[in-house]
Amino acid sequence: MTFGGLSAGSKRRQPHMANAQNLQTTTSFSSLPRELVSEVLARVAASSSTDLFRAKLCCKRFADVAEDNRVYQRVSLAKFDIVPWRKNPKVSMFVKKCRRCKNPDALYRKGVVNYFRGKNVESALQRVEEAVKAGHDEAAYALAVIFVFGGEELKQKGMAMLSGMKKSAAQRRRVKEWRDNLRRILKMIWVQNSLVLGKRPICCGSQHKRKRGWGPDELDAVESTYEGCACDEEIGPICDALPQIAV
Template sequence: MARTRNGGSAGCSIPHVPSTVSACRTHAVTHVVQPSSQQSPHQTYSTLMKRKRSKRQHTRKGAYSTTSIKTLPRDSLVEVVATVAAHSFVDLHTIKLCCKDFLDAAEDNYVWQRVSLDMFPLIQWFPNSKETSFLNRCRECGNIESLYREGLQKFFDYPNGKINNGLEILKVAAEKGHNKAKYVYGMISLCSENDEVRKQGLEYMHFLRKLKCVVSCRKKVKQLLKSVWKNNVVLVRNSRPLCNVNSTCKGWRVKKDRWVLLDDDDDDGDMSLCEYCRWDHEMESFYRLFNI
């Protein structure tokens, strides 16, 4: 008959306790688990050890998490925060509340250059001091989205004589890698009567098509321009299509009356098809944004 821990006899034996557990018994005395009438000594022992393991794991995880952030160099912290900021302004606000390290990194100019402005309308009809201060800081730090918006506003600020200046700002934002600026500048260039300017516009649009983001850029531009009064004098429909082939081209012109590009996955990636027809179709969509 095996002996229990309190010296009595029992019908079941207690399994061998490892030495590491024995070493913890003295500490465990202050946290004795009183066995209920429905628990065997073995179950009581298992309950105690589960609690100790859970506490030990929680402590290790907490210590590891704090140590890992503290050991990151500042450049890495700034890159993490900038990536979050580029995705969402709301997420930036959230990560700043996580710890002081992220809060300090969020003040780096690089973060302000990349922070997303998607939740802010193009024109602040009733701006408050916090929004104005935030947007001014973005502009001062060279935020590309802010630059793109400034170009849009000046381009459509007719007849105040800022059309060319707005177009130049859009070009700078496009050259810095802003895809929506590439789309707007590229499409405005395709509306030109100047063949050289149209060629430059084609280069931007071809680049966006390879990235499969033409349709998504158009939708975002449409959403942003909802609050803008669009004067039809600024943009004029180009009477010359890019594709001047009288007969049916390979692919695009055959389908032009029977399909709609709902997203970028619908955009045919076969570059052997008539590229000019593809952009003639896109120009029709662009004209509709401005009621031309």
């Protein structure tokens, strides 16, 4: 006998099938490997720390897995001040764990601030270099600038690094963003590192001149013919952000 195109037997089986489907749905999430859930949360964290914190409130498993090192290693710190005006113990603990887990942005921030402050300079430089090895482009820019201040041998290395970052218009726009960010950091801290407070480094001994009338934004739109000259132009705004530096 049929009811609306379905046999009585099939209708009797429907509740059982529905229960099985519901059971499968409710158990599928808990059966996911921890590594997979951790990877999902790490991707969420890399996009937004706010979304990560919201995810932690969803369930106990998210809150537990969100403490994995890989999540802290990849979480975005874009919404955290590099130099906070007020100390927040919870924020400080969070950022410290990010550094322990080798989060590149956390390493870069602490490294560059401490280096220019003259605080634990060797350790600070090591943090910046770790961030560079992890693929942090802004840290690579800061490291190149630091090298330019580091004596003749390191200066040549820094010049080559800066030159390699400005091969196209898109790259030069990114360099300008990194330069502006570094200048903001320098203006927010008390720069005390004697290595960068001496005489302004000169990368080009010749007097090459740009087209008269070009402003700072226009200088970023073109590539200098001379590596040393381009480096002098690049390092100039950084030096201007430093206190008591001689020309």
